[in-house]
Amino acid sequence: MYYSQFLSHVCMPHAVLLQPTKSWSSSKSNAGTKVGHCSKVPRNVNLEKLRSGYLFPEISRHEAEHLQKNPDESLIRLGIGDTTHPIPDTITLAMAEHVHGLSTIQGYRGYGAEQGNMALRKAIAGKFYQDMGIEADEIFVSDGAQCDISRLQLLLGPNVTVAVQDPSFPAYIDSSVVVGQAGELEEETGKYGNIIYMNCGPENNFFPDLSATPRTDIIFFCSPNNPTGHAASRQQLKQLVEFARANGSIIVYDSAYAVYIRDESPKSIFEIPGAREVAIEISSFSKFAGFTGVRLGWTVVPEELKYSNGFPVIKDFNRIVCTCFNGASNIAQAGGLACLSTDGYQALCKVIGYYMENAKILVDGFKSVDLKVYGGKNAPYIWVHFPGLNSWNVFGEILQKTNIVTVPGRGFGPAGEEYIRISAFGQREHILEASRRLQFYL
Amino acid sequence: MYYSQFLSHVCMPHAVLLQPTKSWSSSKSNAGTKVGHCSKVPRNVNLEKLRSGYLFPEISRHEAEHLQKNPDESLIRLGIGDTTHPIPDTITLAMAEHVHGLSTIQGYRGYGAEQGNMALRKAIAGKFYQDMGIEADEIFVSDGAQCDISRLQLLLGPNVTVAVQDPSFPAYIDSSVVVGQAGELEEETGKYGNIIYMNCGPENNFFPDLSATPRTDIIFFCSPNNPTGHAASRQQLKQLVEFARANGSIIVYDSAYAVYIRDESPKSIFEIPGAREVAIEISSFSKFAGFTGVRLGWTVVPEELKYSNGFPVIKDFNRIVCTCFNGASNIAQAGGLACLSTDGYQALCKVIGYYMENAKILVDGFKSVDLKVYGGKNAPYIWVHFPGLNSWNVFGEILQKTNIVTVPGRGFGPAGEEYIRISAFGQREHILEASRRLQFYL
Numbered sequence: 103m104y105y106s107q108f109l110s111h112v113c114m115p116h117a118v119l120l121q122p123t124k125s126w127s128s129s130k131s132n133a134g135t136k137v138g139h140c141s142k143v144p145r146n147v148n149l150e151k152l153r154s155g156y157l158f159p160e161i162s163r164h165e166a167e168h169l170q171k172n173p174d175e176s177l178i179r180l181g182i183g184d185t186t187h188p189i190p191d192t193i194t195l196a197m198a199e200h201v202h203g204l205s206t207i208q209g210y211r212g213y214g215a216e217q218g219n220m221a222l223r224k225a226i227a228g229k230f231y232q233d234m235g236i237e238a239d240e241i242f243v244s245d246g247a248q249c250d251i252s253r254l255q256l257l258l259g260p261n262v263t264v265a266v267q268d269p270s271f272p273a274y275i276d277s278s279v280v281v282g283q284a285g286e287l288e289e290e291t292g293k294y295g296n297i298i299y300m301n302c303g304p305e306n307n308f309f310p311d312l313s314a315t316p317r318t319d320i321i322f323f324c325s326p327n328n329p330t331g332h333a334a335s336r337q338q339l340k341q342l343v344e345f346a347r348a349n350g351s352i353i354v355y356d357s358a359y360a361v362y363i364r365d366e367s368p369k370s371i372f373e374i375p376g377a378r379e380v381a382i383e384i385s386s387f388s389k390f391a392g393f394t395g396v397r398l399g400w401t402v403v404p405e406e407l408k409y410s411n412g413f414p415v416i417k418d419f420n421r422i423v424c425t426c427f428n429g430a431s432n433i434a435q436a437g438g439l440a441c442l443s444t445d446g447y448q449a450l451c452k453v454i455g456y457y458m459e460n461a462k463i464l465v466d467g468f469k470s471v472d473l474k475v476y477g478g479k480n481a482p483y484i485w486v487h488f489p490g491l492n493s494w495n496v497f498g499e500i501l502q503k504t505n506i507v508t509v510p511g512r513g514f515g516p517a518g519e520e521y522i523r524i525s526a527f528g529q530r531e532h533i534l535e536a537s538r539r540l541q542f543y544l
Numbered sequence: 545m546y547y548s549q550f551l552s553h554v555c556m557p558h559a560v561l562l563q564p565t566k567s568w569s570s571s572k573s574n575a576g577t578k579v580g581h582c583s584k585v586p587r588n589v590n591l592e593k594l595r596s597g598y599l600f601p602e603i604s605r606h607e608a609e610h611l612q613k614n615p616d617e618s619l620i621r622l623g624i625g626d627t628t629h630p631i632p633d634t635i636t637l638a639m640a641e642h643v644h645g646l647s648t649i650q651g652y653r654g655y656g657a658e659q660g661n662m663a664l665r666k667a668i669a670g671k672f673y674q675d676m677g678i679e680a681d682e683i684f685v686s687d688g689a690q691c692d693i694s695r696l697q698l699l700l701g702p703n704v705t706v707a708v709q710d711p712s713f714p715a716y717i718d719s720s721v722v723v724g725q726a727g728e729l730e731e732e733t734g735k736y737g738n739i740i741y742m743n744c745g746p747e748n749n750f751f752p753d754l755s756a757t758p759r760t761d762i763i764f765f766c767s768p769n770n771p772t773g774h775a776a777s778r779q780q781l782k783q784l785v786e787f788a789r790a791n792g793s794i795i796v797y798d799s800a801y802a803v804y805i806r807d808e809s810p811k812s813i814f815e816i817p818g819a820r821e822v823a824i825e826i827s828s829f830s831k832f833a834g835f836t837g838v839r840l841g842w843t844v845v846p847e848e849l850k851y852s853n854g855f856p857v858i859k860d861f862n863r864i865v866c867t868c869f870n871g872a873s874n875i876a877q878a879g880g881l882a883c884l885s886t887d888g889y890q891a892l893c894k895v896i897g898y899y900m901e902n903a904k905i906l907v908d909g910f911k912s913v914d915l916k917v918y919g920g921k922n923a924p925y926i927w928v929h930f931p932g933l934n935s936w937n938v939f940g941e942i943l944q945k946t947n948i949v950t951v952p953g954r955g956f957g958p959a960g961e962e963y964i965r966i967s968a969f970g971q972r973e974h975i976l977e978a979s980r981r982l983q984f985y986l
Contacts, residue, residue, distance in 0.1 A: 139821040140850035142792025143761040146701030149860045156866040159658065184654035194647040197875065198640040204838070205636040207971075212626035212836040216601065245687055245839075245873070252698065252868035256722055259588030260702070276867045280698055281723075319585040350584025379581040394654040395874040396646070397687075408582035418591045424598040425718045426694035431687070431873040432837035433639065529649075 148282045151294070157272045157513040158182045164497075165507045172505065178536045180464075181507035183328070183483070183525040185392040187456060189437075190449030193391065196440030197433050204433075211432050216424045218243025218400070219435050225442040226400055230360075230385070234372040236402055240416065242423050243438070245430045246399040247358045247386040248273050254354060254382065254401070255281040257415075257422045262319035265298035267310065269329055269514030269521070271356065274322040292516040301517050304476060304487075308332035312341060317349040323371075324356040326363060329514045329523035330485045331477015333367035339374045346380040352407065352415070353381040358399075361390045361454055363480045378404040382415070387434075389482065389527075391441045391450055398434040457482045460533040461526035467537035471544045482526040485511070489520055496522050504539040590724045593736070599714045599955040600624045606939075607949045614947070620978045622906075623949035625770070625925065625967040627834040629898060631879075632891030635833065638882030639875050646875075653874050658866045660685025660842070661877050667884040668842055672802075672827070676814040678844055682858065684865050685880070687872045688841040689800045689828040690715050696796060696824065696843070697723040699857075699864050704761035707740035709752065711771055711956030711963070713798065716764040734958040743959050746918060746929075750774035754783060759791040765813075766798035768805060771956045771965035772927045773919015775809035781816045788822040794849065794857070795823040800841075803832045803896055805922045820846040824857070829876075831924065831969075833883045833892055840876040899924045902975040903968035909979035913986045924968040927953070931962055938964050946981040 155163075161181045169177055203209020217223070223238040231241075244250040251273045260282030266274045278284050278297060285295020293299055298318050300310035308330050323342060325334040334342070346353050355371040363369050371381045386399035407415040429435075440446045461478035468475040474487040488496050493510035500506055500522070509525075511518030526533070597605075603623045611619055645651020659665070665680040673683075686692040693715045702724030708716045720726050720739060727737020735741055740760050742752035750772050765784060768775040776784070788795050797813035805811050813823045828841035845858040871877075882888045903920035910917040916929040930938050935952035942948055942964070951967075953960030968975070 138848055138850075139789060139818075140792075140852065140854055141761075141794050141822065142852045143700075143704060143794050145851035145853055145855050146699060146860065147703065148701055149699070149863065152863065154863070156863060159866045182655065186652065186654065188648055188652045189646045191647050194643050197643045197646075201636050201640045201643060201875070204631045204639075204834075205633050206630055210628065210630045210834070212628065212834070212969075213624065214837050246870050248870045249868065256694065256698070257588060257591070258585075259590055260724065261589065262585060273867060280864065280867065282702065319583075347581060350582075352583050352585050376581075380583065392646075392652070392654070395656050395871070397870065397873040406580050408580075409587035410582065410584045411587055412582055413587050418588065421591065421594065421596070421598060422722065424601050425715060425722065426691065428688050428690045428839065429837070431839040431876050433643070433875050434873050527654075 148280055151284060151286055152276060152279045153287060156276060157509070160513070161507065161509055164501065168501050168505075175505045178506045178528065178532050178539075180525045180528060180536060181509050183389070183527060185389060185394045185527050186529055187392055187453045189392045189396075190446065190453070192443070192445045192449055193437050193440040196446075197437040200433055200436035214429045214432050214435070216427055216429050217420065218430060219432070219439070222435050222439050225439055229442045229447070231370060231372060231402070234370060235378060236372055236404065240402055240404050242401045242403065242419065243430050243435060244399040244401055244427070245397040245434070246388060247356060247384045250384050250399060250401045251354075252277045252280070253422050253426055254384070254419075255283075256426060257419050258283075258320060263296065263298070264320045264322065265300055265315065265318040266322045266515070267302045267324060267327060268299035268516060269302070269511060269518035270322065271324055271328045272514060274354075275515070292512075299515060299517070302327065302330065302332070303517060304474070308476070309334060309338045309341075312345045315345070317351065319351060321346060321351050321353045322356070323353055324358075325367070326359040326481035328356075328359065328481070329483055329509065329511065329518065329521075331479070331481035331483040333363050333365070333480035336366070336368050336374070339368055339371060343371070343374045343377050343380060347376055350410065351380065353377070355381050355383045356385070357383055358386040359389055359481045360385065361450075362458060362482055364458065365480060367480060372402070372404075379406045379408075382407065387438055387441060390454070391437070392453065393434065393437065396434045396437060398430050398438045456530070457526050460528060460530065463533050463537050464524055464526055467541050468544075471541050473544065478526065484524040484526065486522050486524060487520060488522065491520055493519050493521055500540070500543070504536075504543045506536050506539060590722055593726060593728055594718060594721045595729060598718060599951070602955070603949065603951055606943065610943050610947075617947045620948045620970070620974045620981075622967045622970060622978060623951050625831070625969060627831060627836050627969050628971055629834055629895045631834045631838075632888065632895070634885070634887045634891055635879050635882040638888075639879040642875055642878035656871045656874050656877070658869055658871050659862065660872060661874070661881070664877050664881050667881055671884045671889070673812060673814060673844070676812060677820060678814055678846065682844055682846050684843045684845065684861065685872050685877060686841040686843055686869070687839040687876070688830060689798060689826045692826050692841060692843045693796075694719045694722070695864050695868055696826070696861075697725075698868060699861055700725075700762060705738065705740070706762045706764065707742055707757065707760040708764045708957070709744045709766060709769060710741035710958060711744070711953060711960035712764065713766055713770045714956060717957070734954075741957060741959070744769065744772065744774070745959060746916070750918070751776060751780045751783075754787045757787070760793060763788060763793050763795045764798070765795055766800075767809070768801040768923035770798075770801065770923070771925055771951065771953065771960065771963075773921070773923035773925040775805050775807070775922035778808070778810055778815070781810055781813060785813070785816045785819050785822060789818055792852065793822065795819070797823050797825045798827070799825055800828040801831055801923045802827065803892075804900065804924055806900065807922060809922060814844070814846075821848045821850075824849065829880055829883060832896070833879070834895065835876065835879065838876045838879060840872050840880045898972075899968050902970060902972065905975050905979050906966055906968055909983050910986075913983050915986065920968065926966040926968065928964050928966060929962060930964065933962055935961050935963055942982070942985070946978075946985045948978050948981060
C-alpha cells in the first residue's frame with residue numbers, strides 16, 4: 103500500500119471530513135486522522151442523487167449477516183429470484199461442445215458480431231416473435247436484461263422524461279438516476295423528482311390509470327411484472343400501446359418472465375398491433391433457462407421506431423451496442439441456441455412447470471392463513487400483502503423467525519410498502535419447508 | 545409487419561424528410577413516400593454528435609464488401625485485432641467442467657457476485673498485482689475492457705473533462721461523446737470539442753508533451769498502446785503519475801496488452817509509486833487468453849482513489865457495477881481462473897510468444913522495404929508510416945491489391961493519418977504469406 107506515503111498531500115477540507123456527503127461512511131476518513139491525496143475530479147452529481155446500495159446486493163448483505171449470526175439455522179433463499187434448477191443436459195452439452203471447439207483450430211472463434219450470432223437472432227425471432235413481424239436484424243443479443251436497461255439509458259440520454267410502474271424492478275429507476283433523467287430523491291415520498299410513478303396495485307388490477315398519467319417520453323413496463331407477478335392482459339396492453347401512440351411515447355417493455363405466462367396474456371408487446379412503432383422489448387434467458395450466471399438476453403428494436411426527427415432508434419442502438427458492448431459470451435450464445443432447439447425448449451418448459459408448481463404451493467400456503475396474495479399464476483413471484491405493516495420490518499421478522507429470505511416490497515418503490523415478494527425458485531423440499539414454516543409463523 | 549397500417553399517422557415534417565439529420569440515410573424515408581408513426585421522443589443530442597459507425601464494425605463492413613466482390617481471393621485478416629489461436633486445453637477443460645456442473649444439483653450456480661467470483665479476483669490480484677498493494681476487493685471482474693470503459697463513463701458522468709492519447713483506441717472518445725463529455729465534432733480537425741488530444745508519435749517517443757497538456761479531470765492512457773504498439777517506459781509513467789497528482793486528475797489506464805511486454809516497461813500503472821491515489825486500471829483476458837469471444841476482463845479501482853469531496857470512487861463504481869451489470873458469465877470466469885493456474889498461464893505465454901514471432905516477421909518485412917515501422921516489440925500491433933498518404937486510401941489499396949485487411953490509422957484519431965495498423969494475430973502461414981504479399985506490393 104502506498105497510502106501512507108502521501109499523507110502530506112492533504113487536500114480534503116476539514117469541513118468535508120466532518121460532514122461526509124450523504125450515504126458516505128468511511129471509517130478511515132471519519133476517524134479524521136489519515137487523509138491522503140484526493141483528486142480534483144468532481145463526483146458525478148447523478149450518483150450523488152442515487153440512493154445508496156442497489157436492492158439485491160442489499161438483500162444478499164442482510165442474508166449474509168443473518169447467516170453469520172445464525173450459522174446453524176437452515177436458511178431458505180426466496181429472495182433475489184435466483185434460479186436453482188440444473189440446466190438441462192441437452193443445453194450444457196451444446197455449451198461444452200462449443201467450449202471444446204475453442205481449443206481446436208476449426209472450432210476456435212474470436213470476436214463475434216456485437217449484435218449476436220445471426221443463427222441465435224433468427225432462432226429468437228422464430229421462437230418468440232412468430233407472426234409479429236420481428237426480423238432477426240431487429241434482435242440484439244445481450245448479456246442480460248439488467249445490462250441492456252443501462253445501455254438503453256445510454257441511448258436515451260439525460261433529456262427524456264420517464265414513467266415507471268410502482269412497484270417495479272429497481273434497475274429502471276436507478277439507471278434513470280445514473281444517466282441524469284431524475285431529480286432529487288424526496289425523502290418523504292421516497293420518489294425521485296422528474297419521474298412519474300404509475301401506481302399498480304390490486305385496486306386497479308395492477309394496471310396504471312392512464313387517464314391520470316402525464317405524458318412522458320419513455321414508459322418502462324414490465325409484464326409479467328416483477329415484483330407483483332401480474333401479467334397484463336391483451337386489453338390492458340392495447341390501452342398501453344394506444345396511450346403511447348397518442349402521446350408519442352416509447353414503451354420499454356420488459357418481458358423477462360414471459361415464458362411463465364400460463365393464460366392468454368400476451369407474451370410480447372409485439373402481439374399488440376401498432377407496437378412496432380412505439381416499443382422496445384428487453385428479455386432474458388436468465389429465468390427462462392436458468393442462465394442467471396451464464397448471462398444471456400436480448401433486446402428488440404423495431405425498424406419503424408423513430409425519434410421525433412424521424413431518425414430510426416435502431417441505428418442509434420446499434421451504435422451503442424457496437425461502442426459500449428462487445429457481444430455476449432459465445433459460449434452462452436451456443437447455449438442459447440440449444441435452449442431454442444426442440445429438445446432444449448421442451449426440457450426448459452418442464453423446469454418452468456416445476457417452478458410454477460412451487461409458486462402454487464406458496465400461494466396456497468399464504469391463502470390458507472388468510473393473507474391476500476397476488477402473482478404466482480403467470481410469474482414465479484408471489485406478492486403478499488401485510489396491511490399496515492412496514493415491509494422492511496416484515497422482511498426482517500420473517501428472516502429472523504423463519505430463516506427465510508424474501509424481498510421487502512418497499513425496495514421496488516413506494517407502492518411496494520406493506521408487501522413482500524417471495525420467489526418460487528427453489529428445490530421442492532425447500533419450498534415445502536418454507537411454506538410450512540411461513541404458515542406456522544403467520 | 546404493422547408498418548403499412550399506420551400510414552395515416554404521418555408526423556414527420558417534410559423538411560426533415562428532405563434534410564435527414566447528419567449521418568442518417570434511410571432509403572424508405574428518402575423515397576419520401578411511406579412515413580409511419582413516429583414518436584415525440586427527442587434523439588439524444590450526444591448521439592447526434594457522434595460520428596456514424598464505430599471503427600471496427602466499419603472495417604468488418606469493408607472486409608465483407610471486398611469478399612463479396614472478390615469471392616475467390618484468399619483474404620488475410622490483420623485488421624480488427626482478433627485472436628486466432630485455439631485456447632489451450634487446460635483452460636477449455638476447466639470451462640467444460642464448469643458447464644457440465646451446471647447440469648447437476650451440486651454444480652449448478654445462478655447469480656454470482658456482480659463484482660466477480662472472489663477466487664478469480666484473488667487470482668488476478670496475485671498474478672498481475674503482486675507487491676503493488678492491490679487487494680482482491682479492488683478488482684471488479686467484467687465482460688471485457690470495452691464494456692468497462694462505458695461503465696466507467698457512466699460513473700464519471702457528463703461533467704468531467706477528458707484527455708486522450710492521439711492516436712488511441714476509439715472507444716475512449718466515442719464513449720465520452722455518448723455520455724456527454726464532448727463538444728461538437730470539428731470537421732476540419734476531426735476532433736471533438738472539449739476533448740484534449742495528446743499527440744503521441746515518433747517525434748515525442750509516443751509520449752505526450754505534458755508540459756503543453758492542459759489539466760483535465762480524466763486522462764485515458766493505453767500502454768502498450770493500441771494502435772501504435774508503444775509501451776510507455778517507467779520514466780514516462782512516473783511523469784504521467786506526477787502530472788496527474790499535481791493536477792488532481794484521474795488516469796484511466798488501459799493495460800489490455802500488458803502481457804505482450806517483452807522489455808522492462810511496467811505492465812501496470814500500479815508499479816508506479818503514488819498511482820493508487822490517481823489511477824484506475826482496465827484490463828482484459830481477450831488478447832491475453834484468446835477470450836475475445838468468451839468475454840472476460842477486469843477493472844482495478846483502488847480504495848484510496850477519491851473525488852474532490854473525498855468520497856471514494858470505488859463505492860460509486862461498485863454501485864454502477866451492481867446496477868448496470870450482473871457479473872461476467874460464470875463459465876468465462878471459470879476459464880479465467882484456469883488461465884491463471886500454473887499450467888494455464890504457461891500455455892498462454894507460449895501463445896503470446898507465437899503472436900510476437902508473427903509481429904517480428906511483419907516488422908522485418910516492412911523494414912526490408914524501407915518503411916518506417918513502430919510497435920511489434922511490446923505489443924501485437926505494427927504501426928506503419930506512409931508519409932504524405934491518406935490512411936483510408938492506403939487501407940483501401942492494400943485491401944484491393946493484396947487482399948489483406950488492416951486498419952487505417954485515421955480511425956484512431958487525427959494523428960493516425962499517414963499510418964496503418966497491422967495486427968500480428970494470425971496463423972503463421974497467413975502471416976508469412978501476408979508479409980510476402982506486402983513486400984511484393986510495396
